[in-house]
Amino acid sequence: MARTSEAAPAALKRRRITSMPRTVLLFAVPALALYTFVLLVPTARGTVFAFTNWDGLSRTFDFVGFNNFAAIFANPDSVKAIINTLIIAFVTTFIANAIGLALAVALNSRIKSRNALRVFFFAPAVLTPVVTAYLFKYIFAPLGPLNGVLDAFGLGVLKQDWLGDPNWALIAVMIVIIWQQSGYTMVIYLAGLQGIPAELLEASAVDGAGAGRRFWSITRPLLAPAITISVMLTLIHGLKVFAEVYVMTGGGPGNSTNSLSTLIYKNAFQFGLFGSSIAMALILLVMVALISAIQYRALLAQGGHK
Numbered sequence: 001m002a003r004t005s006e007a008a009p010a011a012l013k014r015r016r017i018t019s020m021p022r023t024v025l026l027f028a029v030p031a032l033a034l035y036t037f038v039l040l041v042p043t044a045r046g047t048v049f050a051f052t053n054w055d056g057l058s059r060t061f062d063f064v065g066f067n068n069f070a071a072i073f074a075n076p077d078s079v080k081a082i083i084n085t086l087i088i089a090f091v092t093t094f095i096a097n098a099i100g101l102a103l104a105v106a107l108n109s110r111i112k113s114r115n116a117l118r119v120f121f122f123a124p125a126v127l128t129p130v131v132t133a134y135l136f137k138y139i140f141a142p143l144g145p146l147n148g149v150l151d152a153f154g155l156g157v158l159k160q161d162w163l164g165d166p167n168w169a170l171i172a173v174m175i176v177i178i179w180q181q182s183g184y185t186m187v188i189y190l191a192g193l194q195g196i197p198a199e200l201l202e203a204s205a206v207d208g209a210g211a212g213r214r215f216w217s218i219t220r221p222l223l224a225p226a227i228t229i230s231v232m233l234t235l236i237h238g239l240k241v242f243a244e245v246y247v248m249t250g251g252g253p254g255n256s257t258n259s260l261s262t263l264i265y266k267n268a269f270q271f272g273l274f275g276s277s278i279a280m281a282l283i284l285l286v287m288v289a290l291i292s293a294i295q296y297r298a299l300l301a302q303g304g305h306k
Contacts, residue, residue: 046278056274068279078280081258084170085284088259089238089291092177096234097227099178100185105215107186108193118190125184133247136176137163140248166256169249173257176244181237185230192226193219228299232292239288260284 050068054061072078103121107114124132139145140162147159162172196219204214220227242261245251251258251266258266260280268277 047282049275050279050282052275054275055272056268057272061275064275068276069283071276072280072283077255077258078263080255081260081263082283082287084257085239085241085259085261085287087170088174088177088241089235092174092181092238093231093234095174096178096181097185097230099182100230101189103182103186104189104193105219108190118186121186122183124180124182125187127180129180129243130247132176132180133244136172136179137248140172163249164253166253169253169257173241173244173248176248177238177241181234185234188226188230188233189223192223196222224299228296231299232296235295236288236292239284239291260287 049061051063051065052061053064053068107118107121111117127135141147142161142164146162150156150158160168162168200218200222201214204218209217240261241259242265245257245259245262246265249257251262261284264277264280264284267273267280
């Protein structure tokens, strides 16, 4: 009887363990169904339309093979949009992460105002890109606050038509993205810094290591996961940038600030070139996936992770 009573709980435990994956799968079915309906099915249908001349309204369309993709790389406007997208992504990622890391290191100290400063620097990340873009569109206007401040300080020679000059428009857009992303990266780096044992830094200081050596030899390797996450998120945001460009410049002047996202929107909803637009979207998808995978593996290797 003792053996039977001991075997019963064991059998019941095995039954629970065996049935657990089925229960988890049962709860996951609604989410998987929604994910499939909202994302996978439209993506699969869109992939098919990328090889057609569909105008977005007609029920009929013709398959054109890779003509849409060939036309994209043969069109100077599309090539310019791809170049702009890469410039925006890499420049904003590098500068926003550098500023965010510097702010995190400074605000990880014991200064009394650190909590208020953290809120102050993170505040731009809370604003939606559309609101931020409209705010800076006003600031960068020819008669806006920026030129007004330059005039007030006797620096009128530096006044520019910031959003109307092809040489400055893309820089102005990147400044807005950097302003908004720096506080976001700061929070990620702050979380990473606060997970580093203070004893390691104190021991290295006792051994005579300076601030630079402590950061490079101790803080940087231990901060590798935070760097990986922050760089990946800001890079993806830069590659997909739309609202800032569309609101501030509309892709102009000319096509000097067009990104792939704004060009996709224009071609699809203004010119009815849905087939070509979907082909651009696939190119953007591949760009995001490849660049993100490359930098992710590079940062993991640098941090000593596998």
